Amino acid sequence: MSVRYTLARPVEVSGVGLRTGERRRARLVPGDAGVVFVSGGVEIAAVAENVVDATLATTLGSGTARVALVEHLLAAIVASGLDSVRVEVDGDEVPILDGCSLGWLGALSTAGRSALPGPGRAWTVREPVRVQRGESWAELRPSAALELDVAVDFPHPSIGVQRWSGAPMAVFGSDLAWARTFGFQTDAERLTALGIVRGASLQNTLVFGEAGPLNPSGLRAADEVVRHKALDALGDLALVPGAPRVRLVANRGGHALHHALLRAAAPVIVPA
Numbered sequence: 001m002s003v004r005y006t007l008a009r010p011v012e013v014s015g016v017g018l019r020t021g022e023r024r025r026a027r028l029v030p031g032d033a034g035v036v037f038v039s040g041g042v043e044i045a046a047v048a049e050n051v052v053d054a055t056l057a058t059t060l061g062s063g064t065a066r067v068a069l070v071e072h073l074l075a076a077i078v079a080s081g082l083d084s085v086r087v088e089v090d091g092d093e094v095p096i097l098d099g100c101s102l103g104w105l106g107a108l109s110t111a112g113r114s115a116l117p118g119p120g121r122a123w124t125v126r127e128p129v130r131v132q133r134g135e136s137w138a139e140l141r142p143s144a145a146l147e148l149d150v151a152v153d154f155p156h157p158s159i160g161v162q163r164w165s166g167a168p169m170a171v172f173g174s175d176l177a178w179a180r181t182f183g184f185q186t187d188a189e190r191l192t193a194l195g196i197v198r199g200a201s202l203q204n205t206l207v208f209g210e211a212g213p214l215n216p217s218g219l220r221a222a223d224e225v226v227r228h229k230a231l232d233a234l235g236d237l238a239l240v241p242g243a244p245r246v247r248l249v250a251n252r253g254g255h256a257l258h259h260a261l262l263r264a265a266a267p268v269i270v271p272a
Contacts, residue, residue, distance in 0.1 A: 002120030002243070004083040006030045008112035013103060015095030018057070018069055018181075018205075021198030024095045026073070028107060031086035032116055034241050035077060037067040038088045046074060048239040048262040054255035056196060058236060068093040071235030071255070072181075076104035078238040079172035082113065083120060099180035099204040101231060105173060121242030124272040129265040131257065138250040138261045145169070146237075147247040150230045156184070158212045158219070162226035168234050176234070178220055179227035182206035185214065233258060245272040 010029040017024040035046035042065035044050055052061035059068040067089050077085055079101075087094070097103035130139040149165040168176055183191070183205055191197045200207075206224065207214045221227060229250075236258035237244045250257065 002122065004116040004118055004120045005081055005113045006032065006084040006116055007082070007108070008114040011107045011111040013095060013097070013107045015097050015103075016199040016201075016204065017091065017093045018096040018199045019093055019196050020091065022091065024093055025090040026094045027088040028111060029086045029088065030114060031084040033084060033086075035074065035082075035085050035238070036087065037070065038086065039065045039067050039092060046070065046239060047241065048259060048266070051239065051259050054259055056191075056255075058239075058255050058259070066092045069096060070094060071232050072097075072099075072101045073104045073235070074238040075172070075231050075235035076101040076108055076177065078234060078243070079169060079177070080105065080108045080113070082108065083242075084116060096181070096199060096204045099206065100228070101172075101177040101235075105177050122245050122272040123240055123242045123269055124245040125265055125268045126270050127268055129261065129268060131261045131264050133257060133260070136252040136254070136257055138248065138253050138257050140261060140265050141247040141249070143245055143247040146234075146244045148230050148233055149247065149249040150226055150233055150253065151251045152226045152229055153252055154225070156208055158208055159225050162223045164223065164226045164230045168230060172234070176227050176231045179224045179231055180204070180206040180220070181228060182208065182225055185209045229253065236262070240269060242271075 007030045012027045014025040037044045042062055044060045044062045050060045053059035057069040058071045124142050125140050128141045146169055148168050151163040153161045202215045
């Protein structure tokens with residue numbers, strides 16, 4: 001029988017918010033009610049039903065309260081084997097940190113784990129579910145353990161077609177957690193005008209110019225883009241409470257497609 005875990009002690013993380021560019025703080029504390037974000041005193045459960053926006057990131061909401069960019073933290077939480085964490089956020093987004101999950105993994109490791117009463121939870125689907133939007137599609141299949149098979153295809157000389165397939169729970173820290181969120185210099189002006197990337201910089205975003213990455217350190221791996229897509233997919237799957245035991249196959253996916261898949265799968269999600 002699996003064990004439920006929460007944090008052993010509180011830990012605090014702060015940094016720039018990707019959307020606002022303002023300083024943001026997240027205090028992670030022990031809990032016993034799944035993963036719950038708290039913004040302005042409003043509790044927002046980290047469940048698929050509470051997704052209110054998927055523009056560049058996953059945003060959760062309840063009433064007028066919002067918390068954006070939750071996926072990198074959620075990926076770190078599920079990869080750390082945690083069932084319940086309370087995340088108290090200043091403002092309406094968690095910090096972007098350096099654009100990946102490494103900072104969150106470090107914070108969770110510092111906080112440690114503590115067992116909770118009662119058995120752990122897991123989920124699967126009783127039959128395959130597929131959604132498609134143009135050339136983008138994603139599918140959930142039953143599996144004895146979590147597997148990801150993620151592919152991207154960007155018409156850029158530094159990206160092109162990339163694929164990552166594997167068991168993310170076993171290799172998250174070594175293979176995925178360091179892969180950064182990314183974007184393109186050609187989109188920067190439009191996104192800045194929309195007011196949703198005021199905090200983006202080469203310190204927290206992998207930015208591709210015409211010839212390649214603009215970041216002085218370059219790529220952390222030739223396929224860093226698809227590895228980040230796999231990281232994002234894990235964070236979005238964490239919006240179903242419990243350990244996922246499914247195989248996710250996604251081609252040209254993203255947050256909106258992941259959330260559409262979870263909505264379509266809701267009627268066939270069962271305990272595993």
